[in-house]
Amino acid sequence: MANDIIKVEGLCKEIKGKKIVKNVSFSVKEGSITGLLGPNGSGKTTIIRLLSGVIEPSSGDITVMGQNPLTNGEEIRKNSGIVTETTSLYEEMTAWENLMFFSKIYGVRDSKRSEELLKAFGMWEHKDSTISTFSTGMKKRVSLAKALLQKPRILFLDEPTNGLDPEGIHLVLGYLKALCEKEGVTVIICSHVLQQLEGICDTYLFIKHGVLMEGGSMEEIEKRHLRNISVDIETGLTVEETVFAGYPYQTIRKNTLRFELKSKEDISPLLAALLERTWVHGCTLKNNTLEDYYFLIGGEINE
Ligand SMILES: Nc1ncnc2c1ncn2[C@@H]1O[C@H](COP(=O)(O)OP(=O)(O)OP(=O)(O)O)[C@@H](O)[C@H]1O
Numbered sequence: 001m002a003n004d005i006i007k008v009e010g011l012c013k014e015i016k017g018k019k020i021v022k023n024v025s026f027s028v029k030e031g032s033i034t035g036l037l038g039p040n041g042s043g044k045t046t047i048i049r050l051l052s053g054v055i056e057p058s059s060g061d062i063t064v065m066g067q068n069p070l071t072n073g074e075e076i077r078k079n080s081g082i083v084t085e086t087t088s089l090y091e092e093m094t095a096w097e098n099l100m101f102f103s104k105i106y107g108v109r110d111s112k113r114s115e116e117l118l119k120a121f122g123m124w125e126h127k128d129s130t131i132s133t134f135s136t137g138m139k140k141r142v143s144l145a146k147a148l149l150q151k152p153r154i155l156f157l158d159e160p161t162n163g164l165d166p167e168g169i170h171l172v173l174g175y176l177k178a179l180c181e182k183e184g185v186t187v188i189i190c191s192h193v194l195q196q197l198e199g200i201c202d203t204y205l206f207i208k209h210g211v212l213m214e215g216g217s218m219e220e221i222e223k224r225h226l227r228n229i230s231v232d233i234e235t236g237l238t239v240e241e242t243v244f245a246g247y248p249y250q251t252i253r254k255n256t257l258r259f260e261l262k263s264k265e266d267i268s269p270l271l272a273a274l275l276e277r278t279w280v281h282g283c284t285l286k287n288n289t290l291e292d293y294y295f296l297i298g299g300e301i302n303e
Pocket residue numbers: 015016020038039040041042043044045046047191192
């Protein structure tokens with residue numbers, strides 16, 4: 001079992017009399033990918049800044065890699081990579097020159113690391129082009145390579161997919177997940193676009209108005225919150241009723257019925273009953289996405 005690389009207990013941050021982070025507690029396992037999810041202004045960036053020691057908490061305890069960010073922020077930042085919304089690359093230098101420049105600053109002697117990272121993020125063939133000629137997505141990939149140069153133990157990513165097209169998001173998150181798994185990097189990734197992180201993170205933390213509403217793996221969240229489920233089934237069933245085999249349904253479109261079930265355990269007997277009668281070509285759960293849970297839990301929270 002991996003150890004906790006980040007521990008946060010009763011964290012509060014007030015800025016100019018406004019409570020931004022409210023009594024937040026969580027821990028992060030080394031080598032895991034954690035998604036900090038919430039709408040604009042919910043406090044995600046503030047939490048990242050508190051963890052990396054850029055700002056001080058009003059109260060509460062934080063331990064990152066066994067250190068207190070307040071007193072050992074420098075040490076934490078030395079062992080972390082960070083990608084914020086601004087790229088922090090030199091626009092008039094090439095991708096390669098940027099990585100060579102930052103390698104020198106970080107004390108990374110072997111240029112093989114830059115080569116390996118540019119290849120991992122699909123940027124090797126563009127290494128000699130200047131950053132100013134790159135699209136947002138290409139800049140983002142070089143920024144990620146830069147953040148990973150010194151083999152950080154923790155990678156903080158603040159909205160890393162902003163400005164990327166759907167294909168770019170898929171590629172960048174895919175590369176990132178593979179690389180971090182290989183190198184055992186712990187990743188904290190902030191996003192307000194919940195669907196993008198579905199399937200990427202080991203743990204999800206839902207933030208709303210500075211409050212941590214829920215935290216856990218997708219399975220844990222599902223177990224705690226999935227009550228009734230909606231399932232769309234593509235089938236040839238044509239009976240003019242609203243209940244089949246004891247399960248209520250409505251017709252969504254030709255050959256697609258939406259069943260309302262009490263639990264996932266109902267899916268197999270329902271499909272078996274349908275298959276006895278006719279064909280079934282597909283079955284999709286409709287209300288178990290991250291976003292569904294976020295809104296379900298957000299609606300339940302009583303601040
Ligand atoms: N230095 C500051 N002074 C005043 N208010 C601040 C400051 N920093 C953050 N805030 C406020 O704190 C709240 C949370 O901001 P934060 O940037 O942490 O949210 P976020 O969840 O990262 O949002 P986004 O998704 O837009 O990046 C916002 O209402 C913001 O206006």
